[in-house]
Amino acid sequence: MKRVVIVGGGYTAIETYRQLLAEIRAQRVKVTIVAALPVHVFHGWTGEVLSGLLSTHSTFSSLQSIFSHAELRVGRVIKVLSGSKQIQILNHTGIQQLSYDELVLASGATDKGSMIPGANEYSFLLRSPEDIQALKNKILENIQKASETNDLVLRHHYLQTLIIGGGFAGVEMAAAIQELARKAMKNYPQLQGCQTEISILHRGEDILPELQNHFPSLVKKAKYYLENLNIRYLCHTKVTQIYKDGVKLENQWVQGSIILCTVGTVPNVLPIDMKVYQEKYPTRETLQIEHDDDIWCGGDVAQVIHYKNKLPCPSNALWAMKQGQHIGKNITRKLYGKSLLPFRYRGLGQAASLGIGRGIMELYGIPITGFLAWILRILFFLYFMPLKRNAVRVVLEFFSTFITGRFLVPVWSSRFPENHTISTVLDTISS
Structure with missing residues (x-):
């Protein structure tokens, strides 16, 4: 059974997981979600909450409900060890090691x-x-x-x-x-x-x-x-x-x-091995990071180049969703030995x-x-x-x-x- 670890609880993580659901149910893939909080916060309603049209809890969704067929770990990833294919997690028990076959980095951004x-x-x-x-x-x-x-x-x-x-x-x-x-x-x-x-x-x-x-x-x-x-x-x-x-x-x-x-915002990029990234992860058109076929990236932390205008793709929820869907599809294709597809999305x-x-x-x-x-x-x-x-x-x-x-x-x-x-x-x- 392949071990897929997804770092983050945003839209890239959600859509990657949903694309892998058939493989999860068939027990060909085990997915573990590592997120800093046990909730997904929908930022689209920020203005409505601030102006009093909606209450604050309208923006919350439980990650355990969203990822109901995956293991959820609440903690902060502090390092990626690509050589041994592990990540280090800091949570209430201390520092833990978690192994992976495929790693998806979607840790979002901070203000x-x-x-x-x-x-x-x-x-x-x-x-x-x-x-x-x-x-x-x-x-x-x-x-x-x-x-x-x-x-x-x-x-x-x-x-x-x-x-x-x-x-x-x-x-x-x-x-x-x-x-x-x-x-x-x-x-x-x-x-x-x-x-x-x-x-x-x-x-x-x-x-x-x-x-x-x-x-x-x-x-x-x-x-x-x-x-x-x-x-x-x-x-x-x-x-x-x-x-x-x-x-x-x-x-x-x-x-x-x-x-x-x-x-x-500033992307929440994690150090990979001894390399500390100051900007977003350089990402190939398959949405794998450069120089590692087992690490995928999407959302705020990914430097994805648009296939037409050759400019960086926007960092918003819709693009994060589409990138997550593409990562999930490509991980499935890799599982069956098929060729990987380039990311092609025009924008809405x-x-x-x-x-x-x-x-x-x-x-x-x-x-x-x-x-x-x-x-x-x-x-x-x-x-x-x-x-x-x-x-x-x-x-x-x-x-x-x-x-x-x-x-x-x-x-x-x-x-x-x-x-x-x-x-x-x-x-x-x-x-």
């Missing part, structure tokens, strides 16, 4: 915001659901504080938010924060006439660089939506330092009481929500805006959720929210223990 001095101390990052809930708590707390003071300067400070990064994440979070703040402020008569001031600080020439070259009409529409939400965007602004009450640019100071970093598109009924989307090269883009994005996300029963829960929660109102109650972190907060939340949900 890049921590690379800016002061980011870890004074800004919010989008690393986990706890981070998102903490940001939501801070927004609601600041609105409460603003309502309690007659000092207009101090009130204005409480209602200032800075977002570093003008990509999809930054634009979506800006819209979500504004929607949350506007709904929450309706409960404070003393804040009538006040508005939150949200500024997007973007280093590049224009926001949404992913769309600038081929879909300028979508960038223009996104700007229109942002301006209607009273969100301003400042380009050519490099943040050099983050402080408690604002950020330092190369030549000026910008004040803000809440600072959110959305400046991309990309989308962003800028509040209820406002969206931008590029689908197979066709630009779509407005309500249609917004609803198509939701339908695609529901389809791609790893557990269909969770997708049903999200639909029911959407309907419930539109009837009863948004989730505007803060969940204070003091309710949770210092460690394993996601596990605690899941236990609460299941009970």
Whole structure:
């Protein structure tokens, strides 16, 4: 029986496992999943959770339910020993060795915001659901504080938010924060006439660089939506330092009481033997890493070159899924002695929500805006959720929210223990 070890609990891991299910059931393959957490977190709903349309637990799926025919080990892989075909795992029992015949590296990425001095101390990052809930708590707390003071300067400070990064994440979070703040402020008569001031600080020439070259009409529409939400965007602004009450640019100071970093991610690459990778793993068109036929790679940690334009493939959930499917197919082909196939995927598109009924989307090269883009994005996300029963829960929660109102109650972190907060939340949900 071949031993396949998959590192990670994201979409590359999920789709690789699903492609191997027939071989698992036939007992020709044994799959072991090694993941840092026992849950899969669906990041597509981050804006909806932050704006109060969905609750935090809507983003969770149990990995044991997803990988029901595999062995799940919760821990952190610290090293790959390709010579002996083993990996080292650090978990609650210490360091363990795990052997493999085929190894799939899909360990994802971490937030890049921590690379800016002061980011870890004074800004919010989008690393986990706890981070998102903490940001939501801070927004609601600041609105409460603003309502309690007659000092207009101090009130204005409480209602200032800075977002570093003008990509999809930054634009979506800006819209979500504004929607949350506007709904929450309706409960404070003393804040009538006040508005939150949200500024997007973007280093590049224009926001949404992913769309600038081929879909300028979508960038223009996104700007229109942002301006209607009273969100301003400042380009050519490099943040050099983050402080408690604002950020330092190369030549000026910008004040803000809440600072959110959305400046991309850094791949979680693991050392292989004695080699430490600083960037993504160089990956062949079969999705095996260079110089090792038994190690496969996909998702955020893989440098996969597109077969047509010869540029790196995007790092998002859809591409991770397709790469996972291809890895699973090629491992099966290798098992039967068949030739391996090159990765060929054209891409589907990309989308962003800028509040209820406002969206931008590029689908197979066709630009779509407005309500249609917004609803198509939701339908695609529901389809791609790893557990269909969770997708049903999200639909029911959407309907419930539109009837009863948004989730505007803060969940204070003091309710949770210092460690394993996601596990605690899941236990609460299941009970």
